[in-house]
Amino acid sequence: xTGVTQTPRHLVMGMTNKKSLKCEQHLGxxxxxxxxxxxxxxxxxxxxxxxxxxxxxxxxxxxxxxxxPNSSHLFLHLHTLQPEDSALYLCxxxxxxxxxxxxxxxxxxxxxxxxx
Amino acid sequence: SQQGEEDxxxxxxxxxxxxxxxxxxxxxxxNLQWYRQNSGRGLVHLILIRSNEREKHSGRLRVTLDTSxxxxxxxxxASRAADTASYFCATAGSGNTPLVFGKGTRLxxxx
Numbered sequence: 001x002t003g004v005t006q007t008p009r010h011l012v013m014g015m016t017n018k019k020s021l022k023c024e025q026h027l028g029x030x031x032x033x034x035x036x037x038x039x040x041x042x043x044x045x046x047x048x049x050x051x052x053x054x055x056x057x058x059x060x061x062x063x064x065x066x067x068x069p070n071s072s073h074l075f076l077h078l079h080t081l082q083p084e085d086s087a088l089y090l091c092x093x094x095x096x097x098x099x100x101x102x103x104x105x106x107x108x109x110x111x112x113x114x115x116x
Numbered sequence: 117s118q119q120g121e122e123d124x125x126x127x128x129x130x131x132x133x134x135x136x137x138x139x140x141x142x143x144x145x146x147n148l149q150w151y152r153q154n155s156g157r158g159l160v161h162l163i164l165i166r167s168n169e170r171e172k173h174s175g176r177l178r179v180t181l182d183t184s185x186x187x188x189x190x191x192x193x194a195s196r197a198a199d200t201a202s203y204f205c206a207t208a209g210s211g212n213t214p215l216v217f218g219k220g221t222r223l224x225x226x227x
Contacts, residue, residue, distance in 0.1 A: 002158065033214070042119065043159075043204070043217040056214060090158055102208030102215060104149055107158030 003027040006091050006108035014116050015081060021111050023074040023091030031096040032074040033105065034066060037088040049074060050096045081115045088112050120148070120188075120205040120218035128224040135192040137221040139205030140185075148181055148188050149206045149215065159204065162190075197227040 004025045013019050025032065034046040048056035049068040063085075065077040074091055092105040120141040129135050139148070147166045151159040165172045165181045165188065172179045178191040192199055202220040209216075 002160065004158070006158075040219070042219045045214050045216075048214055088156065092159075102146055102213070104161040104164050105159075105215060106161065107151075109158045110156070112156065 002106045002108065004091060004093055004106050004108035006089075006111055008111060009109065010112045010114075012114045012116065013078070013081065015083070017081075018077070018079040020078065021076040021089055021091075021113075023076075023108055025072055025074075025091075025093040025106070025108075027093055027106060029093040029095055029106070030071045031094045032068060032071075033092040033094075034074065034076050035090040035092065037090055037110070043090070047076075078113075081113075083115050086113055086115045119216045120207045122203070122205055122218045122221040124221060125219070126222045126224070128226065129195055131195060131197055131225055131227050133195055135195050135199070135223055135225070137190045137203050137223070139188045139190070139218060141188075141205075141207045142186065143207075143209065145183075145207045146210050147208045148179075149208065150177075150179060150188075150190050151204045151206060151217075153202045153204065153220070155201075162203075192223075195223075195225045197225050199223060200225045 007022045031050045036044045046060045047066040067075040088110045090110045091108040094105045095103040120139045123138045149164045150162045153159045163174050163179050176193045181188045202222045204220045206215040206217045
């Protein structure tokens, strides 16, 4: 195990549903990330939180809303998703890079999301 | 773009053979990292090589970095069926720029 857990592991939702993905890390890291992984596409960085502040938002649609209540927990709130949002959503954590060195990331097992 | 590109996209070898995967990138980097992903699972960090390093070893893994050619290679020696996975390189720029992942190489090791 990597020390990063994600729930649920699988999620099927309709386009009008509201759901949340949860991520928890037990590594003492202070940076956390949400990635989207679709078939045959590179891993897409969605959001970055460093020291509980959002530092990256790569033009992600507003139907995805992140929340980082503390350095150990990260949520991704979902509402009115589209079928093309179906993908594997991965959470990761790392030491923050304020020292100027980008550290290795530790990933959770992912949530396989299907939007009907 | 800083994004690394792995080559080949897919590789199939017999158990016991060596597997070599390459990664090329376009801009200067602080470090380069390799990750493995088993099907439908999260990525697992394998090795990090800094821009001032040329070679690094970890068990059966050997990573090289040539900053003049903006390329890196991952060698897995004496491959096993359990090495079957997708392998990604990720480049890290300077400062707080996030990691940028390539599309990966899918390795199949046949027993």
